[in-house]
Amino acid sequence: MENKEKMKAIMMAKYGTPDVLQLKEIEKPSTKDDEVLIRNHGTSINTVDVLHRGGKAPKVAFWGMKQLVGFFLRLSFGGLRKPKQKIPGGGFVGEIVSIGKEVTDWRVGDHVYGYSEAGGACAEFMTVPASVLAKKPANLNFQEAAAVPGGSTPALVAFRDLATPKKGDKVLIIGASGGIGTFALQMAKNVYDAEVTGVCGPTNVEMVKEMGADFVIDYTKEDYTKNDSKYDIILDVVSTKNLSKCKNILASEGIYVSNNPISSPKNLFHMMTKNKKFKTGTADESAAAMNLIREWIEEGKIKPVIDTVYLLSQTAEAHRHYETGHAKGRVVISIE
Ligand SMILES: NC(=O)c1ccc[n+]([C@@H]2O[C@H](COP(=O)([O-])OP(=O)(O)OC[C@H]3O[C@@H](n4cnc5c(N)ncnc54)[C@H](OP(=O)(O)O)[C@@H]3O)[C@@H](O)[C@H]2O)c1
Numbered sequence: 001m002e003n004k005e006k007m008k009a010i011m012m013a014k015y016g017t018p019d020v021l022q023l024k025e026i027e028k029p030s031t032k033d034d035e036v037l038i039r040n041h042g043t044s045i046n047t048v049d050v051l052h053r054g055g056k057a058p059k060v061a062f063w064g065m066k067q068l069v070g071f072f073l074r075l076s077f078g079g080l081r082k083p084k085q086k087i088p089g090g091g092f093v094g095e096i097v098s099i100g101k102e103v104t105d106w107r108v109g110d111h112v113y114g115y116s117e118a119g120g121a122c123a124e125f126m127t128v129p130a131s132v133l134a135k136k137p138a139n140l141n142f143q144e145a146a147a148v149p150g151g152s153t154p155a156l157v158a159f160r161d162l163a164t165p166k167k168g169d170k171v172l173i174i175g176a177s178g179g180i181g182t183f184a185l186q187m188a189k190n191v192y193d194a195e196v197t198g199v200c201g202p203t204n205v206e207m208v209k210e211m212g213a214d215f216v217i218d219y220t221k222e223d224y225t226k227n228d229s230k231y232d233i234i235l236d237v238v239s240t241k242n243l244s245k246c247k248n249i250l251a252s253e254g255i256y257v258s259n260n261p262i263s264s265p266k267n268l269f270h271m272m273t274k275n276k277k278f279k280t281g282t283a284d285e286s287a288a289a290m291n292l293i294r295e296w297i298e299e300g301k302i303k304p305v306i307d308t309v310y311l312l313s314q315t316a317e318a319h320r321h322y323e324t325g326h327a328k329g330r331v332v333i334s335i336e
Helices: 047-054 065-076 142-146 152-162 179-191 202-210 243-249 265-272 287-298 312-323
Strands: 006-011 022-027 035-044 091-099 111-115 125-129 170-174 195-200 215-218 231-236 250-258 278-280 306-311 330-334
Touching: 006 312, 022 312, 035 142, 047 312, 091 125, 091 142, 111 287, 142 306, 142 330, 152 179, 152 231, 152 250, 152 287, 170 179, 179 195, 179 231, 179 287, 179 330, 195 202, 202 215, 231 243, 243 250, 243 265, 265 278, 306 312, 312 330
Parallel strands: 170 195, 170 231, 195 215, 231 250, 250 278, 306 330
Antiparallel strands: 006 022, 035 091, 035 125, 035 330, 091 111
């Protein structure tokens, strides 16, 4: 049945700077049989949102990779000249307001969160396949829960799938104060019981300590690739380094995990040659992953760190903030 009711949404008619993100009033979407309609209460900014908006490869991509990756990204967003999905935002948290005919596991009124690869989360209402829904963590409010999808899942994949710390293992997290790093630090420490060293900038040293890091290195004061430590796992979230630069601080059986295999030709080479010391992967945004993260949150092992909460009308500002590369944890958009 067609739904003519209106909602507010951020629309981008073309790829470009944050200025392309415009608040509009548009028709509310209608659900397909395997979907639910959500009254969305929030989202948070991830790299993929910025790539979707800009239609370009990530800044960290090395020269030569930028054009190639940019081209394939535009194809994956459905339009070489302009984005097919015009509403950005993958992570969502909200309340189910209607349900497609084939959906049996969920009820109207359920509080859910998750990640929709199709985007659409910068809007008051969005449709999502029921298969990606997970229950919202009961101990978080909507704004806090909005900070979880997207940031937590690359950290989960790093430690659950690519290099799992054993109790007492020495783990180095490069970029421990950012959106992914704040989750990674808490997971390594509180889920896997590792000894964690966090690398961050000078303004975040105290915060990283307070989050439970055993040691903190300020990258403006110390070149951590030249110290005497040997780490069992290095998670390079920000990818200003590569495996070759980190090999002196990697234990003999150690593993270097990169969030950005295209950040340097050397990392790409290690990936292509399947070097056993090099691991990389993409985020797992499935309902199973979001449920596991919910359990850890409800058990008090991890919690989102939020830098700033913006309104939907301030989405462009939120993108600019995230793109500084120095947010303390997550940049959230509240949709009330
Ligand atoms: N593989 C995947 O599936 C996947 C998914 C999403 C994102 N990513 C990648 O992950 C990266 C990080 O994402 P994010 O959302 O966590 O970014 P973010 O929130 O902007 O965090 C960036 C972090 O990098 C730190 N940093 C900046 N310059 C540094 C330097 N020179 N040395 C060490 N640390 C430095 C920042 O620390 P200070 O602010 O304290 O300086 C901050 O902790 C992005 O590049 C993205 O491409 C990968």
